[in-house]
Amino acid sequence: VSEDTRILPADPAAIAEAGALLAGGRLVAFPTETVYGLGGDAGDDRAVAAIFAAKGRPQFNPLIVHLPDVAAAAAHGVFTPEAERLAAAFWPGPLTLVLPRRPEARLSLLVSAGLDSVALRVPAHPVARALLRAAGRPVAAPSANPSGGVSPTRADHVAAGLSGRVALVLDGGPCAVGLESTIVDLSGPRPVLLRPGGVTREQIEAVLGPVEASQGSAERPNAPGQLTSHYAPGLPVRLGALSVAADEALLAFGPTPPPGAGAVLNLSPAGDLAEAAANLFAMLRALDRPGLRGIAVMPVPEAGLGLAINDRLRRAAAPR
Numbered sequence: 001v002s003e004d005t006r007i008l009p010a011d012p013a014a015i016a017e018a019g020a021l022l023a024g025g026r027l028v029a030f031p032t033e034t035v036y037g038l039g040g041d042a043g044d045d046r047a048v049a050a051i052f053a054a055k056g057r058p059q060f061n062p063l064i065v066h067l068p069d070v071a072a073a074a075a076h077g078v079f080t081p082e083a084e085r086l087a088a089a090f091w092p093g094p095l096t097l098v099l100p101r102r103p104e105a106r107l108s109l110l111v112s113a114g115l116d117s118v119a120l121r122v123p124a125h126p127v128a129r130a131l132l133r134a135a136g137r138p139v140a141a142p143s144a145n146p147s148g149g150v151s152p153t154r155a156d157h158v159a160a161g162l163s164g165r166v167a168l169v170l171d172g173g174p175c176a177v178g179l180e181s182t183i184v185d186l187s188g189p190r191p192v193l194l195r196p197g198g199v200t201r202e203q204i205e206a207v208l209g210p211v212e213a214s215q216g217s218a219e220r221p222n223a224p225g226q227l228t229s230h231y232a233p234g235l236p237v238r239l240g241a242l243s244v245a246a247d248e249a250l251l252a253f254g255p256t257p258p259p260g261a262g263a264v265l266n267l268s269p270a271g272d273l274a275e276a277a278a279n280l281f282a283m284l285r286a287l288d289r290p291g292l293r294g295i296a297v298m299p300v301p302e303a304g305l306g307l308a309i310n311d312r313l314r315r316a317a318a319p320r
């Protein structure tokens with residue numbers, strides 16, 4: 001029997017309860033500035049395994065560990081000079097650093113999926129920060145959605161996908177950034193951009209100089225040129241749409257969407273990429289309706305946050 005999941009407004013009492021649940025090995029979903037996370041005690045193998053089970057993740061890919069500040073992060077990862085510069089520039093915020101894992105790090109081996117590196121992030125969202133302080137331990141948290149689906153940017157998205165699989169959902173309203181964190185790997189000889197995200201490549205390069213982008217990405221390291229289906233709604237997704245059919249939904253961008261769609265939502269009528277990022281996942285969900293043939297998506301410029309938006313859209317459109 002699957003009990004319903006409780007959703008509570010993220011007030012101090014709910015945050016304290018969520019912290020106690022995490023300390024007791026339970027899973028809690030919470031808002032961050034990127035998307036909602038499905039959190040568990042990063043030092044507890046069983047809690048980390050429960051995250052994989054709740055998401056239905058087919059394989060143990062490594063998870064991002066969330067910490068309240070740089071000092072806490074430095075207990076688990078080796079900060080190179082480049083890591084220190086990126087942390088100073090973008091933490092707290094939507095940036096994840098993959099660093100050599102300290103041998104003495106008190107983290108589940110499962111969060112690193114057996115690698116000798118660890119992915120660390122200090123989030124900016126006040127609820128996430130308060131929860132990390134209340135839990136008093138590092139929190140492993142992937143996006144709070146079933147594996148392969150569209151990431152959640154509101155508490156009701158979490159409940160729709162994970163009801164009965166999470167002890168509590170803290171409702172902190174819609175996520176401001178709306179895209180996952182940018183991941184920079186600093187565990188090798190040169191920095192590598194593993195995943196485009198809420199901090200743009202241009203912003204990273206302003207701090208580090210030119211950065212190589214991984215051929216694959218964090219989710220498909222061994223399959224260059226091949227997109228893994230991810231972030232996928234139920235309906236097929238068609239990219240680069242300049243016209244649209246009556247039995248298609250249109251995910252528009254900019255001031256002049258083509259006429260004739262069966263349903264339309266506009267990521268940003270003004271053509272603003274930050275607004276588009278914040279709307280992306282909620283609008284993909286809202287257009288994912290029965291009775292339509294697919295979701296047509298207008299072109300989004302491949303610059304700034306557009307890199308991360310197009311990365312997610314290409315995966316949403318990839319063969320299933």
Ligand code: AMP
Pocket residue numbers: 061062063064098112115117118119141142143180183185194195218219
């Ligand atoms: P998610 O938790 O769903 O936002 O995904 C986390 C991403 O971080 C995945 O794409 C992982 O492959 C990547 N990641 C986490 N830890 C590591 C690591 N140690 N090395 C490389 N990639 C990592």
Ligand code: MG
Pocket residue numbers: 142143151
């Ligand atoms: Mg995810």
